[in-house]
Amino acid sequence: xxxxxxxxxxxxxxxLLGVASLVFVIMRVIPGDVALLILGGDQAGQxxxxxxxxxxxxxxxxxxxxxxxxxxxxxxxxxDFGTSLWTGRPVTEELLIRLPLSLELAILATIISVLLAIPxxxxxGVRQDTWVDYLVRVISIGGLAIPSFWVGILVIxxxxxxxxWGPPLEFxxxxxxxWKNFQQMVWPVVTVGYRYAAVTTRMTRSTVLExxxxxxxxxxxxxxxxxxxxxxxxxxxxxxxxxxxxxxxxFAFLIxxxxxxxxxxxxxxxxxxxxxAVAHRDYPVVQALVFLIALCFVIVNLLIDLTYxxxxxxxxxx
Amino acid sequence: xxxxVRCLPRLFTVGAFALLVASVVVAGGSTALQAxxxxxxxxxxxxxIGADPPSLDPHQESTFANIELVAxxxxxxxxxxxxxxxxxxxxxxxxxxxxxxxxxYTFKIRQGIRFHDGSPLTAGDxxxxxxxxxxxxxxxxxxxxxxxxxxxRIEAPDPATVVFKLxxxxxxxxxxxxxxxxxxxxxxxxxxxxxxxKTHVMGSGPxxxxxxxxxSTFEGERNPDYFVKDRPYLDxxxxxxxxxxxxxxxxxxxxxxxxxFRDLPNAEVDAIRKQLGDKVTVQETPMTGQWGIAINNTVxxxxxxxxxxxxxxxxxxxxxxxxxxxxxxLRLIGGLMRPGSEWAMPEADLEKxxxxxxxxxxxxxxxxxxxxxxxxxxxxxxxxxxxxVKLPYQDFAVxxxxxxxxxxxEVTHRPLETAAWFSDGQxxxxxxxxxxxxxxxxxxxxxxxxxxxxxxxxxxxxxSNPLIDDLFSRQARALDPHERKRLINELExxxxxxxxxxxxxxxxxxxxxxxxxxxxVAPPNHYTNQKLQDVWLxxx
Numbered sequence: 001x002x003x004x005x006x007x008x009x010x011x012x013x014x015x016l017l018g019v020a021s022l023v024f025v026i027m028r029v030i031p032g033d034v035a036l037l038i039l040g041g042d043q044a045g046q047x048x049x050x051x052x053x054x055x056x057x058x059x060x061x062x063x064x065x066x067x068x069x070x071x072x073x074x075x076x077x078x079x080d081f082g083t084s085l086w087t088g089r090p091v092t093e094e095l096l097i098r099l100p101l102s103l104e105l106a107i108l109a110t111i112i113s114v115l116l117a118i119p120x121x122x123x124x125g126v127r128q129d130t131w132v133d134y135l136v137r138v139i140s141i142g143g144l145a146i147p148s149f150w151v152g153i154l155v156i157x158x159x160x161x162x163x164x165w166g167p168p169l170e171f172x173x174x175x176x177x178x179w180k181n182f183q184q185m186v187w188p189v190v191t192v193g194y195r196y197a198a199v200t201t202r203m204t205r206s207t208v209l210e211x212x213x214x215x216x217x218x219x220x221x222x223x224x225x226x227x228x229x230x231x232x233x234x235x236x237x238x239x240x241x242x243x244x245x246x247x248x249x250x251f252a253f254l255i256x257x258x259x260x261x262x263x264x265x266x267x268x269x270x271x272x273x274x275x276x277a278v279a280h281r282d283y284p285v286v287q288a289l290v291f292l293i294a295l296c297f298v299i300v301n302l303l304i305d306l307t308y309x310x311x312x313x314x315x316x317x318x
Numbered sequence: 319x320x321x322x323v324r325c326l327p328r329l330f331t332v333g334a335f336a337l338l339v340a341s342v343v344v345a346g347g348s349t350a351l352q353a354x355x356x357x358x359x360x361x362x363x364x365x366x367i368g369a370d371p372p373s374l375d376p377h378q379e380s381t382f383a384n385i386e387l388v389a390x391x392x393x394x395x396x397x398x399x400x401x402x403x404x405x406x407x408x409x410x411x412x413x414x415x416x417x418x419x420x421x422x423y424t425f426k427i428r429q430g431i432r433f434h435d436g437s438p439l440t441a442g443d444x445x446x447x448x449x450x451x452x453x454x455x456x457x458x459x460x461x462x463x464x465x466x467x468x469x470x471r472i473e474a475p476d477p478a479t480v481v482f483k484l485x486x487x488x489x490x491x492x493x494x495x496x497x498x499x500x501x502x503x504x505x506x507x508x509x510x511x512x513x514x515x516k517t518h519v520m521g522s523g524p525x526x527x528x529x530x531x532x533x534s535t536f537e538g539e540r541n542p543d544y545f546v547k548d549r550p551y552l553d554x555x556x557x558x559x560x561x562x563x564x565x566x567x568x569x570x571x572x573x574x575x576x577x578x579f580r581d582l583p584n585a586e587v588d589a590i591r592k593q594l595g596d597k598v599t600v601q602e603t604p605m606t607g608q609w610g611i612a613i614n615n616t617v618x619x620x621x622x623x624x625x626x627x628x629x630x631x632x633x634x635x636x637x638x639x640x641x642x643x644x645x646x647x648l649r650l651i652g653g654l655m656r657p658g659s660e661w662a663m664p665e666a667d668l669e670k671x672x673x674x675x676x677x678x679x680x681x682x683x684x685x686x687x688x689x690x691x692x693x694x695x696x697x698x699x700x701x702x703x704x705x706x707v708k709l710p711y712q713d714f715a716v717x718x719x720x721x722x723x724x725x726x727x728e729v730t731h732r733p734l735e736t737a738a739w740f741s742d743g744q745x746x747x748x749x750x751x752x753x754x755x756x757x758x759x760x761x762x763x764x765x766x767x768x769x770x771x772x773x774x775x776x777x778x779x780x781x782s783n784p785l786i787d788d789l790f791s792r793q794a795r796a797l798d799p800h801e802r803k804r805l806i807n808e809l810e811x812x813x814x815x816x817x818x819x820x821x822x823x824x825x826x827x828x829x830x831x832x833x834x835x836x837x838x839v840a841p842p843n844h845y846t847n848q849k850l851q852d853v854w855l856x857x858x
Contacts, residue, residue: 048775159572166574
């Protein structure tokens with residue numbers, strides 16, 4: 001197990017290096033220049049070349065690409081992600097403003113999703129082709145088909161039109177004012193959680209159906225075990241492996257992938273930060289954020305693989 | 319010697335004021351009535367805004383996202399009267415004199431003004447500020463320095479006097495000294511680092527900086543030592559930053575915010591009005607901004623005036639106004655100066671210019687004939703670059719594309735994100751046609767017409783005509799407003815007749831706010847009257 005863990009941890013290094021190199025290259029290939037944006041403003045017209053060159057020098061963009069990449073990588077090794085070219089503030093500082101919100105949203109949406117998806121997915125699987133199954137399927141397919149930002153807009157309009165009330169526009173951490181935090185976060189959590197739960201419910205249902213057809217389940221029934229024991233003790237645990245994978249990757253996605261939902265609910269999260277940084281060609285910010293999101297994916301995947309061993313003893317023995 | 323206030327009528331005709339005031343439509347009570355109510359102290363003004371500023375230094379920025387947030391924190395030398403656009407009144411200047419030959423402007427600075435750190439504001443600070451704007455040191459950007467080319471040097475002979483010495487008389491200088499962007503910075507910080515104010519705030523305005531969280535909120539709190547007695551009325555102001563229009567509209571509807579200073583689409587405004595009735599007030603004003611098409615005059619076939627003219631003739635402007643007004647607020651048909659302003663070309667003259675004639679079918683036939691003469695009898699294919707911003711950029715482009723199809727011009731629409739719009743469009747000249755907005759803080763001819771002069775950094779179309787250069791230079795020096803207007807209209811004629819640039823429509827502004835927000839009179843742009851010193855809330 002230790003060797004396995006060590007191997008997996010070592011594999012993180014080339015994975016992250018690959019991601020970092022790829023993002024670095026992509027950001028340099030696409031048209032656009034942060035210096036032009038800084039000098040250009042909204043409608044400033046053609047830019048003075050000497051001024052542009054001076055700004056390139058000031059931002060370190062006149063250096064050869066390899067030097068820029070090396071400098072950035074050396075900073076990352078020292079946990080220094082550099083300074084935003086757009087705002088002039090340290091990237092870490094900018095990130096820390098947004099990370100608590102994104103983490104809270106991801107954690108709460110995951111909790112909602114797990115609490116809804118596993119029981120309903122299991123129920124739909126066990127009661128296949130009954131009204132319960134049909135109802136769960138309709139609701140979950142709805143969640144898959146309707147974009148969550150659209151659900152978000154509907155939720156806001158519903159609240160505003162029928163109650164003359166809208167969620168607060170500013171994030172308040174739960175430790176500062178839990179009630180205010182709840183008022184703001186409950187709607188995006190429900191919106192995102194619905195889609196997340198829909199995906200997970202579908203997965204739970206289909207894996208439960210698959211497991212219920214296995215020989216050992218037939219054996220369990222033949223032994224005369226009660227339904228609860230067969231389903232919960234024998235079927236559910238084995239059906240969980242793909243569901244856990246899905247939950248993990250969805251969680252990592254939620255950290256940086258909720259751009260439109262964050263916009264709809266005026267949440268100052270990591271997703272909007274990434275998109276703004278790309279639009280501004282703010283290279284250090286984009287590189288840092290993609291690096292951190294990739295790190296998040298890698299860690300979540302590692303945890304998922306370790307959880308497999310707990311769920312399935314065969315993996316432990318291997 | 320001419321006292322500044324007395325010389326104003328020479329610069330701005332009373333007729334223009336009256337026209338503008340008359341055009342301000344206020345639902346749910348007049349602004350004059352608001353001013354007559356007894357102001358109430360206290361409360362925090364909650365507002366929504368669509369973007370974060372690139373930096374906090376207004377000298378270096380040209381976006382509303384900067385000025386709306388920081389204007390209440392600063393003072394300026396002069397200002398546009400918050401109740402009477404475009405009248406110019408003093409801010410830190412209490413009086414000014416203009417030499418009879420227009421070669422110098424002398425300002426008396428109010429004494430006793432303090433910056434928020436307690437240090438006094440003197441003529442030295444005003445000089446340091448304008449030196450930075452007019453003669454920016456290397457590495458410092460000054461977006462509007464070209465508006466001050468007449469200035470030879472700035473002097474501060476004593477702590478209460480600032481003198482601007484000019485190279486030549488300038489008809490626009492006083493207006494440009496009332497620019498809301500020219501906020502006064504303390505000299506001692508500029509001496510340390512001229513870019514200090516990109517990330518810091520230190521002003522002498524009615525509010526002090528409190529907090530800024532990028533992507534979320536910007537806050538100011540009441541300055542108890544503000545130099546205007548008993549102002550401001552508010553305890554503070556707070557902007558919520560949201561890039562999504564429908565979210566900002568919903569914030570107004572739910573009362574989470576009381577005002578959106580820039581503009582909301584008509585559909586949102588109607589929905590807000592329907593739901594909230596007289597709890598909200600809508601001020602609709604014209605806007606000192608126009609959306610048009612820049613044509614790259616250096617590339618074929620647009621180096622041929624016939625092709626350019628055909629494009630200008632191919633637009634049905636009355637229908638464009640009707641359609642785009644509902645969608646975007648683009649409404650008024652005009653030349654290069656805002657219709658309704660004192661400098662606007664008379665309608666009869668405008669109608670003689672290509673594309674402005676009333677007979678749309680006749681215009682289209684003429685366009686087809688010109689294209690055929692230019693060697694394109696079966697039309698041509700062109701690419702229109704644009705910014706990937708819906709309101710009003712993309713709606714404007716979509717309308718033009720279907721109009722040009724009627725004269726046989728097939729247009730490929732290429733919306734680009736802002737970074738590429740600069741680098742793969744206007745900056746490099748890598749375009750055939752590009753959507754080109756012009757939004758300024760007032761109807762000043764130097765600001766609006768400088769872009770048509772040879773070599774101007776804002777001359778996106780890269781054309782050169784010595785006649786335009788001469789007319790621009792002469793109008794800038796013409797102190798007689800009648801003579802100036804004649805030169806301006808002549809310049810407009812040359813630009814539009816040669817279709818160097820195609821004027822589209824002039825924008826209008828729908829300012830929506832809760833009626834409890836008092837004493838805010840919307841000027842025809844979202845840059846001026848943002849200090850909030852007289853604004854008050856009738857309830858929290």
